[in-house]
Amino acid sequence: MQITVDIEKxxxxxxxxxxxxxxxxxxDTGVVVLLDPTPPTSQRTxxxxxxxxxxxxxxxVGA
Amino acid sequence: MVSPQTPETPSQLSSVPRIPVPRTCPFxxxxxxxxxxxxxxxxxxxxxxxxxxxxxxxxxxVRSLLVRxxxxxxPRRPGFPEPFPDAPTEEPGATEGPADPEEEAPLPQLFEMxxxxxxxxRRMLIPELTVKRVNELRPGIQQLVDRLIxxxxxxxxxxxxxxxxxxxxxxxxxxxxxxxxxxxxxxFQSRTEIVLSKTVTAEQRETAYLELYAFLDEVxxxxxxxxxxxxxxxxxxxxxxTDELSHEMLVNTAVLLLLAGHETSANTIALGxxxxxxxxxxxxxxxxxxxxxxxxxxxxxxxxxxGDVDISRVATADFTLGGQTIHAGEGILPILSAAxxxxxxxxxxxxxxxxxxxSRHHVGFGYGPHQCLGQNLARAELEIAYRTLFTRIPxxxxxxxxxxxxxxxxxxxxxxxxxxxxx
Ligand code: HEM
Ligand code: SF4
Numbered sequence: 001m002q003i004t005v006d007i008e009k010x011x012x013x014x015x016x017x018x019x020x021x022x023x024x025x026x027x028d029t030g031v032v033v034l035l036d037p038t039p040p041t042s043q044r045t046x047x048x049x050x051x052x053x054x055x056x057x058x059x060x061v062g063a
Numbered sequence: 064m065v066s067p068q069t070p071e072t073p074s075q076l077s078s079v080p081r082i083p084v085p086r087t088c089p090f091x092x093x094x095x096x097x098x099x100x101x102x103x104x105x106x107x108x109x110x111x112x113x114x115x116x117x118x119x120x121x122x123x124x125v126r127s128l129l130v131r132x133x134x135x136x137x138p139r140r141p142g143f144p145e146p147f148p149d150a151p152t153e154e155p156g157a158t159e160g161p162a163d164p165e166e167e168a169p170l171p172q173l174f175e176m177x178x179x180x181x182x183x184x185r186r187m188l189i190p191e192l193t194v195k196r197v198n199e200l201r202p203g204i205q206q207l208v209d210r211l212i213x214x215x216x217x218x219x220x221x222x223x224x225x226x227x228x229x230x231x232x233x234x235x236x237x238x239x240x241x242x243x244x245x246x247x248x249x250x251f252q253s254r255t256e257i258v259l260s261k262t263v264t265a266e267q268r269e270t271a272y273l274e275l276y277a278f279l280d281e282v283x284x285x286x287x288x289x290x291x292x293x294x295x296x297x298x299x300x301x302x303x304x305t306d307e308l309s310h311e312m313l314v315n316t317a318v319l320l321l322l323a324g325h326e327t328s329a330n331t332i333a334l335g336x337x338x339x340x341x342x343x344x345x346x347x348x349x350x351x352x353x354x355x356x357x358x359x360x361x362x363x364x365x366x367x368x369x370g371d372v373d374i375s376r377v378a379t380a381d382f383t384l385g386g387q388t389i390h391a392g393e394g395i396l397p398i399l400s401a402a403x404x405x406x407x408x409x410x411x412x413x414x415x416x417x418x419x420x421x422s423r424h425h426v427g428f429g430y431g432p433h434q435c436l437g438q439n440l441a442r443a444e445l446e447i448a449y450r451t452l453f454t455r456i457p458x459x460x461x462x463x464x465x466x467x468x469x470x471x472x473x474x475x476x477x478x479x480x481x482x483x484x485x486x
Contacts, residue, residue: 011182011432012189014439018423030189053423055434057130 001039002062003047005032015053020046024059032058082108082118082396083146086477089470090338091413092368092400096120100401105385108396112148116394117387120401122408122426124385128397129431133380135177136433144375144394147261147475170315174374174433181432187302188316188436191240191294197439200236204443207235208451216455221462221485228452229333229482230325233444237324241317242293243282251275255326259475272318279317283310294320320437327369328441330471330478332448335363337468337482338415339449340461345417350453358422360445365425366415368400369477374429402426458486 003023005016010032016024023043025033039047051059080103084093099106100120108118119128128134137143173184190196211231215222222228230252238245257263257271283295287303287310290296295317302308308316339346348355376395381388389395403425404412428435435441453459461468462483469480 011185011434012193013428013434013436014194015423017194018439026189026193026195028190029186030193031186055130055430056432 001041001044001047003034003037003039004060004062005034006056006058006060007031009056009058011056011058013055015055016050016059019050019053023047024050079107079109079115080118082110082398085472086470089334089465089468089477090341090366090415092404096398096401097404099398100405105387105389110144110146110148112145114145114394116144116396117384117389118396118398119384120398120405121385122402122405125397125399125402125426126430128376128384128395129426129429129433131382131431132178133378133382133391134376134395135379136175136181136376137171137177138175138375139171140377140379140392142392142394143377144396146373146375146396170311172315172319173436174319178432184308184312184316185432185436187298187308188294188320191297192436192440194439197443200240200440201443201447203239204232204236204447205451208232208447209455212451212455219486221483224336224482224484225329225333225479226481228448229336229479230329232332232448233325233328233441236440236444237321240294240324241282241320242286242291242295243279243317243321247278250278251321252325255322256474258322259326260473261475262473275318275321276314279321280314283314283317324437324440326478327476328437328444330369330476331363331367331441331445333479333482334367334369334477335359335445335449336452336459336484337461337465337479338363338366339453340459341465342415345415346453348417349449350457352418355417356450357442357446358419359417359449360442361422361425361427362415362417362419363445363449364427364441365403365409365422367477368403368425368427370399370475373475374399374433397426399426399429456486459484460486 012026012030014026016032017026020043023034023036023039023046025035027033047061051061080099084095086093099118104121104124105117105119107115109115119125173181176184211228215227234248234252235245254271254275258268286295286299290299298308298313303313339349349359374397376397378389378391378393378395381390406412408424428438462485468482471478471480
């Protein structure tokens with residue numbers, strides 16, 4: 001799986017950190033940080049949840 | 064009268080629905096909103112002042128609306144909805160005071176800004192309320208909740224849970240975060256109630272707001288000369304000194320955080336305690352399943368959706384939503400409570416179920432770039448409040464029948480004015 005985040009769009013709500021804490025974090029400025037751009041498929045459900053919940057549409061999930 | 068848009072079913076929509084609709088049941092949003100959602104998800108509706116706006120009520124339409132770059136949160140734009148017009152002033156001639164034409168227009172609050180201004184100010188606040196930051200605050204919140212329960216147990220076996228528990232938790236937390244003295248709570252809680260009331264005059268609201276502003280003006284001035292280790296102190300060091308944030312804008316932000324930080328959480332805590340007392344099966348789950356105690360906070364926000372129609376937008380371009388064409392300059396009200404009970408989005412939407420696997424999918428905190436900045440703090444407060452209260456006082460029960468409770472039907476944000484309990 002390939003994940004990208006758009007830090008310009010991110011509004012720091014932290015939904016991704018709650019949904020998939022092994023993949024996403026927020027840095028000192030509160031903006032999303034991708035901990036693992038190619039996470040294992042076991043993370044799939046959590047990542048799709050994060051992408052759905054992200055209020056800014058900042059998370060894109062590729063194949 | 065504005066001429067009606069070509070309605071889909073002219074016979075049925077011969078009269079434009081009127082919103083906001085007052086709540087009649089404390090455990091459900093007005094049934095009328097559900098009917099709108101199921102029959103006319105994007106429709107013209109009339110506000111009390113006669114203004115016509117779009118009401119948007121399905122989950123999907125609300126979410127797609129709130130992420131659009133061509134809708135604005137700026138109330139100064141023509142067409143912006145005014146769902147709660149001020150009550151008429153008692154003496155018609157008495158409009159002196161704040162309405163000085165020399166005076167500059169009031170500074171916008173964060174929730175009234177659009178990008179790029181919104182992005183700039185929001186980013187100053189984000190670091191203070193991240194998931195990580197809130198996790199660091201949890202032990203302090205737990206201690207505070209325990210202390211309030213100690214006091215209740217020491218003075219019980221009965222109390223009014225609103226002043227003894229629901230209001231002090233978020234008020235103490237936000238005071239501490241901002242560096243505001245908590246002993247001012249009666250002042251700022253009463254002024255907040257006036258600012259949010261649907262029955263006060265424009266002057267009463269304005270006066271209450273100016274009093275809050277003056278109070279925080281002093282706090283901010285003190286912080287500017289001696290920055291403390293709190294949100295205001297850090298904003299002073301990071302942004303006041305570089306002048307990225309003006310004194311007035313910092314005061315404004317402090318007012319917003321103080322208001323937003325205590326009122327909605329307090330109402331959700333009080334209504335939530337009542338909801339658990341009315342759903343003993345869910346209360347058992349709360350006490351036995353740690354995961355459900357966490358999702359209970361979001362389920363409570365979804366189930367009650369207290370700030371019914373308190374978020375407004377105006378279109379800045381023409382676009383289509385739910386099959387209707389919305390034109391630039393037309394006001395729009397997303398009805399969060401209807402979206403949060405949308406059967407297309409939630410199974411058994413009218414059931415209170417703290418085990419929902421998709422508990423965070425609701426729009427009770429809004430959606431899009433303005434989504435609640437304090438949501439993680441609110442989650443922590445609600446979760447700790449419910450779990451600790453019912454764990455430590457398992458015999459808690461209402462001291463009066465539900466129909467004798469004093470609900471805030473006259474406020475823009477629904478809640479309980481008092482909640483007598485015993486144990
Ligand atoms: C149960 C509790 C709460 C609920 C239901 C709630 C709900 C909301 C909603 C629906 C919005 C979106 C407004 C819009 O889109 O125009 C919002 C924004 C906001 N909330 Fe909350 N809120 C809660 C608690 C808090 C707390 C505890 C704080 C403060 C620490 C807070 C601070 C804010 C701020 C600053 C905004 C404006 C964000 C922006 O415009 O970018 N809220 N809230
Ligand atoms: S959920 Fe979206 S907006 Fe929120 S922190 Fe993550 S990427 Fe940013």
